[in-house]
Amino acid sequence: xxxxxxxxxxxxxxxxxxxxxxxxxxxxxxxxxxxxxxxxxxxxxxxxxxxxxxxxxxxxxxxxxxxxxxxxxxxxxxxxxxxxxxxxxxxxxxxxxxxxxxxxxxxxxxxxxxxxxxxxxxxxxxxxxxxxxxxxxxxxxxxxxxxxxxxxxxxxxxxxxxxxxxxxxxxxxxxxxxxxxxxxxxxxxxxxxxxxxxxxxxxxxxxxxxxxxxxxxxxxxxxxxxxxx
Numbered sequence: 001x002x003x004x005x006x007x008x009x010x011x012x013x014x015x016x017x018x019x020x021x022x023x024x025x026x027x028x029x030x031x032x033x034x035x036x037x038x039x040x041x042x043x044x045x046x047x048x049x050x051x052x053x054x055x056x057x058x059x060x061x062x063x064x065x066x067x068x069x070x071x072x073x074x075x076x077x078x079x080x081x082x083x084x085x086x087x088x089x090x091x092x093x094x095x096x097x098x099x100x101x102x103x104x105x106x107x108x109x110x111x112x113x114x115x116x117x118x119x120x121x122x123x124x125x126x127x128x129x130x131x132x133x134x135x136x137x138x139x140x141x142x143x144x145x146x147x148x149x150x151x152x153x154x155x156x157x158x159x160x161x162x163x164x165x166x167x168x169x170x171x172x173x174x175x176x177x178x179x180x181x182x183x184x185x186x187x188x189x190x191x192x193x194x195x196x197x198x199x200x201x202x203x204x205x206x207x208x209x210x211x212x213x214x215x216x217x218x219x220x221x222x223x224x225x226x227x228x229x
Contacts, residue, residue, distance in 0.1 A: 005045070010201055011036050012046035013055055016069055017199050021103055024088045026066040026074035054205070057151055067152060071095030071102060071195055077156045082110040092158035093138045097191035100126050102199060116159050117166035117173070124184070131188035136160050138187045139167045141179040143224045144215075160187075180224045189218040 015035045019027035027035070029043045036043070044064065051058045059065035067075055068091050079090030081099050083106045090096025096111045108127030115122065115136075124132035141157035148154075157179075161167045167181055182190075194214065197203045206214065208226065215225040222229060 005049070008036075008038060008042055009046040009049050009053075012038065012043060013050055013203075014199070014201050016056065016066065017072075020069055020072035020088070021199065022086070024072075024086045026069070026072075029064050054148060054151075068155065070198075071098040071191075073155070075152075077152075078116070078159055079111060079113045082112070092155040093160050093187055094140075094158050094191055094194070095155070097126050097188055098195050101128055101192050102195050113160050115162045115166055117161055117170040120162050122160060122162070126188070128192070131185040134184050136162055137164055137167065137181050137183055139170075139179055139181050140224070141176060143179070144211075144226055180220075180222070182220070186219050190215075190220065192218075 012032055015032055016027050019025070019031060019035070029040055029047070032038070032043045032047075033040055038046070047056070047058060047066070048063065050056045051063075055069070056066055057068040059067050065074075067073065071091060071094070073089040073091035073095070076089050077091050079093065079096040081088040081090045081096050083099075083103065088099060090099065090111060090113075093113075096113075100106050100109045108125050110123055111126050112121070112123040114120065122134075122136055124134060126132055138158065138160050142149075142154040146154070157176075161170065164181055170176075171178055194206075212226045216227055221227055
């Protein structure tokens with residue numbers, strides 16, 4: 001990495017992920033300056049570049065405020081994720097199930113949410129060995145090619161429901177267009193390896209071809225995921 005600005009950006013990215021993992025909260029520019037030794041203008045430039053590169057999501061009204069750095073979130077979007085001693089907001093069903101796969105010091109986590117249709121509470125112990133048991137289903141509202149058009153809205157609508165019947169009830173009540181429904185095992189497979197290496201320096205996000213290959217590998221299908229049929 002010969003570009004000094006790229007090196008600083010990566011330094012900030014790794015530092016902010018470490019802060020999220022350790023504390024469950026988003027770092028401020030002051031936190032990042034203290035942790036990296038970079039000046040505040042350098043931190044802000046790095047955050048803006050990371051936002052443009054889709055490595056994090058900044059608040060449009062306050063560019064010093066980090067809303068999301070997948071799979072971590074600084075705002076409640078329907079899920080809590082409890083580790084041994086840390087509580088995180090899960091950004092969505094996908095991200096909540098991904099956190100234990102990313103944090104290898106956590107043997108498992110407790111993911112909790114409520115069904116958006118009937119408000120029934122649900123909780124699962126999610127680890128790395130096998131998917132949790134349960135008949136609940138995940139509903140993803142926004143097709144993958146459009147997720148980043150409004151990523152906060154997209155993530156807020158990747159939710160877990162009691163059943164496909166509850167998904168249908170919610171769609172009727174809200175007037176939303178049907179999305180993609182999957183069982184817990186498929187959700188767990190999707191989450192299990194998606195963020196591999198994201199905590200480490202030198203991480204490279206998946207390109208469209210490798211992303212669609214991964215989706216097919218974990219059992220997803222159709223144009224919703226950018227796949228045939």
